[in-house]
Amino acid sequence: MLKISNVETFYGKIQALRGVDLDVNQGEIVSLIGSNGAGKSTLLMTISGVNKAKRGNIVFNGENIENREPHKIVDLGICQVPEGRRIFSRLTVEENLRLGAHANEKGKFFETDIKEVYDLFPVLSDRKTQRGGTLSGGEQQMLAIGRALMSKPKVLLLDEPSLGIAPKLVNQIFISIKNINKEKNVTIFLVEQNAKKALELADRAYVLVNGKVTIKGSGQELLKNKDIQAAYLEGGAKN
């Protein structure tokens, strides 16, 4: 469905991605783990078209998208939940969700779509008229995911959904991600530092080191991998 081959992205002269190869199939949950500065967010921004790839191809459902404008890529069905949530803090919850529907025929099916989001995250329904900025971190993450879902994506790119969120809410959010994948049939590409959670959830996973994919395999395989346990999983030696 989404095939990334040999992608290289630069910030000025600094190379962030050094030829990334990766693919995501229809209906999967694919996780990408890696340490700070490995290029995880850069990869997502490159897929979304916010950063442009200097070399390599990104093919989505048979179409090359590496040179498209970000809003055209969203129209095709790839939507990103950016790192740090990036809620429109002075706008209300409902207005935030409405903006998510921007690409989706200007919100034609808004009423049913928004109901689905509220069913998924009932807490948002209670906070409809509240400003985005007044929500807690976890609620903001739910809002960011809900906002992205309003564009009816085929692939949802999630950038560190657990960042800065209470552990209890992290579990809840990961359960929601699973539900979105299973019930709404949305393919998920998840970028995480919380490697354990990300690998447990994933059908398949990749490890990104210094802008290159070094290890790939099923989520379970990677969980058992000694190198990964040592580098990314807490208490790796015990398992």
Place this chain on the structure above:
Amino acid sequence: MEKKDIIQSVKDSLFTGVIALALFGPIVGLRTASKGEGLFITPQWGIVFILVGLCILGRFLINLNSARKTEFTFFSKFTSKLSSVTEEKAKHLAITAILFAVVFPFLPFTDRYFMDVAIMILTYIMLGWGLNIVVGLAGLLDLGYVAFYAVGAYSYALIATTFGWSFWICLPLAGVFAAFFGILLGFPVLRLRGDYLAIVTLGFGEIIRIVLINWYEVTNGPDGITGIPRPSFFGLPFKRSPDEGEASFHTFFNLEYSTMHRIIFLYYLILILALITNYFTLKIRKLPVGRAWEALREDEIACKSLGVNPTNTKLTAFAIGAMFGGFAGSFFATRQAFISPESFTFIESAIIVAIVVLGGMGSQTGVVLASIFLIGITEMFRDLEQYRMIAFGGAMVLIMVFKPKGILANRKPTILMHGDKK
């Protein structure tokens, strides 16, 4: 309050006095007077003494107040009351204000001077509302808004004097021209934000003014354009003695001729134009494009990742904001009947930005209050001649001290839920 604090604030006040002395000493104290051949310096130490004393006293009082942790309650109480009132009864308040504006020309105390000030305030309200689209909603700090005002005024003046078309044809044309210039400015600044955007827009404002001064063949340079046709009341001119076979406003309605007719007409004209601007803004805020403006102000990257096209969004904001600036410019041209580049200097841009920022970015009511406050105060002190700008500065400082986010800083949601109070 402890003794230590008092000593501290006395020290602080005396230090303020030293600074005040250093400033006022040369500026106020040494006055040059010409006597016969040459200039002589007449010292005015008395005034300096009074000014420095006022500074010391003022500083000391402020220190006393902040030590007691009490604020100047009257002002903040008043404005917070104002905010809550406007939140609750926004509709009533708006209707009352509009009704007052409608009957204003016929109130007993209203004279020519009041009408002129009112027209001026309304012009600034309209400009403020126009700029509010760019600065308040889309969050693009535009310091060259006067450029569009100028483009509107010159388009109107040139079209009207060259082709002799009526006001109602020239007005939309001037708006279109201004919108075109808005897009022209928009393209090169698409990638810029914040301070850099402000610098470029500032430059744009100056470019337009300098072109107007130097393009003598078209704009008549610094001499300006004279004889711009006055607007007519649906084809009826406001003339004392109409041409043969032509009716003028007062003969048609069998009224005594008065120059006030024209002034009142101009007043209603700008009132309607301003209300159209406001109505348009309120409506567009609830449409996807308006919401996209506000989202862009909040977070551009989030916008991109959600499929908002930032290019179109910014350009529409610039174009629509510029269009209203152009309308206001047309009005200015037809009201003055004479325009020159003098009227479109940076200070105009600065005043309009001040109105938007001090009103509370994005607040429509705030623009009205700030216009009345800033322009009204400046007018009230007109007798002080050149010192009246001090009043303007003072008014700005007052708002910034007591209401740092603007007079009305609350953003009103565009979507109200069922069960919410309307």
